[in-house]
Amino acid sequence: MxxxxxxxxxxxxxxxxxxxxxxxxxxxxxxxxxxxxxxxxxxxxxxxxxxxxxxxxxxxxxxxxxxxxxxxxxxxDPLSRRDRGRMKAVGAATAVLGARLARVPTLQEIANVAQLPVSDVIAVQLATALAADATAFEWDALPDMEAISPDEAADVEDLGASLRVALTRLPANQALVLRRYYLEDALLDDIAGELGVSRERVRQIREAGEKKLRADFVVLGLWQSFFSRDGE
The missing domain is CATH 1.10.1740.10 (RNA polymerase sigma factor, region 2, helix turn helix motif)
Incomplete structure (x- = not known):
């Protein structure tokens, strides 16, 4: 075509x-x-x-x-990746301490567990409140599978599982990049940092993997069934 x-x-x-x-x-x-x-x-x-x-x-x-x-x-996203990392650390520390102490933890206690200055904990809590008021959107929850029907969600989950199997047929570096980028929604910059290579190199690896994946007819059959529509 x-x-x-x-x-x-x-x-x-x-x-x-x-x-x-x-x-x-x-x-x-x-x-x-x-x-x-x-x-x-x-x-x-x-x-x-x-x-x-x-x-x-x-x-x-x-x-x-x-x-x-x-x-x-x-x-x-109104928050930077650094802010997101600190927010996750503070959130995890707050949850752990709350369960352990059976009360709301102090700022100093949260800072100790999260290994952050108290000033950072305060900044994160403020940013969290402002972000929630401004957007009411779960940025960390992308993609939100609850936004579609249970049947659609099951189809997408099954497809994701099948794609993971297909990735095992790719070279290790291509499989890792495609898995992190498409299945785990990682940024190219994040993947580059994990691999110790440039962002451009990650993009090249991703494109090479995409090309090989397109030739995988097992996966294409799954995509075909997923996208089948009445009248096609």
Whole structure:
């Protein structure tokens, strides 16, 4: 099949499918239409880069569209990655201490367990309160599977499990990057730090893995069944 425009309408439904797997409780300043626009641009770009059967193209485009939407949400996250890390540390320390002490822990107790200065604990608690008031959105919960029906969630979970099996057929570095990026929603910068390589090198590894994964017809069969629609 030839890439792009004549077939765009045949794949536009992937934007709605990808949007359904992310979340309905979006921040006020992030509308579904905005994310859909990001997804449509990613779809156009993906179609321009992918040749193959309809099943191959649908598989590739879904991953690209959903990835673009998640990247946009991460970009709009009001807290930095450092803030998120400190927030997780403070949250974990608070939960552990609360269960152990059967009372609300003091700032100093939280700071000791989280291994942070008291000033950082105060800043994190303030940032948490402000972020909650401003967005009411679970940034750490992306993607939010509760936003779709139980049947859809089960399908996505089954697909994720099958994709993990397919990743075992890739070289170790490609499998790791694809697993972290697409199944665990890690940032390219985070993966680069874990591997000790540049962000650009991680992107190259990801693209090489995507190319090999598109050729995995076992996975493509799963994608085909997942995306089957009445009348197709």
């Amino acid at each position: 030839s890439p792009v425009s004549p077939v765009l309408t045949d794949f536009i439904d992937l934007v709605d499918v990808a949007l359904a797997t992310i979340s309905r409780s979006l921040p006020d300043y992030v509308g579904r239409d905005d994310l859909a626009s990001v997804g449509k641009l990613a779809l156009i770009s993906a179609l321009a880069q992918c040749n193959g059967s309809t099943d191959e193209v649908r598989a590739y485009c879904f991953v690209r569209v959903r990835g673009a939407m998640l990247d946009e949400l991460r970009r709009l």
